[in-house]
Amino acid sequence: MKIVYSDKHAGHDPQTFIVRGVKQRSAEQPERATRLLTAATGAGHAILPPRAFGPGPAASVHTPEYIDFLQTAAREWAKLPGASDEVVPNMHPARAHASYPKALAGRAGWHQADMACPIGPRTWDAALASSEVAVTAAEFVIEGAREVYALCRPPGHHASADMAGGFCFLNNTAIAAQRLRGTHARVAVLDVDVHHGNGTQAIFYERDDVLTISMHADPAHYYPYFWGNASELGAGKGQGFNLNLPLALGSSDEPWLKAGDTALARIKAFVPTALVVALGLDASESDPLQGLKVSGAGFHAMARKIASLGLPTVLVQEGGYLSDDLGRNLVQFLAGFEKGRAN
Numbered sequence: 001m002k003i004v005y006s007d008k009h010a011g012h013d014p015q016t017f018i019v020r021g022v023k024q025r026s027a028e029q030p031e032r033a034t035r036l037l038t039a040a041t042g043a044g045h046a047i048l049p050p051r052a053f054g055p056g057p058a059a060s061v062h063t064p065e066y067i068d069f070l071q072t073a074a075r076e077w078a079k080l081p082g083a084s085d086e087v088v089p090n091m092h093p094a095r096a097h098a099s100y101p102k103a104l105a106g107r108a109g110w111h112q113a114d115m116a117c118p119i120g121p122r123t124w125d126a127a128l129a130s131s132e133v134a135v136t137a138a139e140f141v142i143e144g145a146r147e148v149y150a151l152c153r154p155p156g157h158h159a160s161a162d163m164a165g166g167f168c169f170l171n172n173t174a175i176a177a178q179r180l181r182g183t184h185a186r187v188a189v190l191d192v193d194v195h196h197g198n199g200t201q202a203i204f205y206e207r208d209d210v211l212t213i214s215m216h217a218d219p220a221h222y223y224p225y226f227w228g229n230a231s232e233l234g235a236g237k238g239q240g241f242n243l244n245l246p247l248a249l250g251s252s253d254e255p256w257l258k259a260g261d262t263a264l265a266r267i268k269a270f271v272p273t274a275l276v277v278a279l280g281l282d283a284s285e286s287d288p289l290q291g292l293k294v295s296g297a298g299f300h301a302m303a304r305k306i307a308s309l310g311l312p313t314v315l316v317q318e319g320g321y322l323s324d325d326l327g328r329n330l331v332q333f334l335a336g337f338e339k340g341r342a343n
């Protein structure tokens, strides 16, 4: 399988992360991508560089002021007296009836949903390169490839049109889906990351041309908490075009694969001509985040099912954190996908 990868991700190495009030090292480390790359290379997949697209494709799903903020925040932050190396807001406004702030401290709060998306000096370059990896993969598919894997880092599915969050800045999955929309009238997005794809859901919530489905650990007890419930079905024209499949914390292969069957039935009914898979590997039983307990065989089986849809597919890397199984699970998924195509 073709794999698109850029080493520019390494410039983004977030140092600030606060869990239960304790500052600690972020789980979203550059080593994630190098481990995935090593495993994919070892399995014989071809690694290709991204093409240069600039911020244009990102601007198709994100607002101008958000992109400007991501691009300039670190530079402006460094000019503030006593500022840290990373842009980290210390206020998050309830936005109803609020005005967009001029000051950087205010803009940071406006655009950064939580403490898991600090912006360092090279975060923008890494996020832009990550989006270009996804767009390049989408372009390969538009040009006729049946499936391409975008090894994106930083991930994207928690980023909405104007808000970073949960390690994510530019929504690579949404950007790839929007790119496919240029030639495909109906595109489906299937998010198998252990966390609900709230950013992707928000971006397409009022649209009927992009079906969004997410299967994830129940947000009643798990990030992103505010979204991901089964009652969120889309709005306006998009009513009925968003499907959430929350699973009890600690669920293993069987319920996860059953949710996959439900998702695939909905995709078939939608009759799309292209698919984007938000491929988080953090549903793994070995993942340090411990939301679900999916085995390597589970990833393999899920990939086979998805591939059997026969749709041109962009696989976009989302979450999945350091464990001995991280690379193995990717290889299992890619092998399962190729097997599902052969059947």
Ligand SMILES: [Zn+2]
Binding pocket: 193, 194, 195, 280, 282, 318, 319, 320
């Ligand atoms: Zn995740």
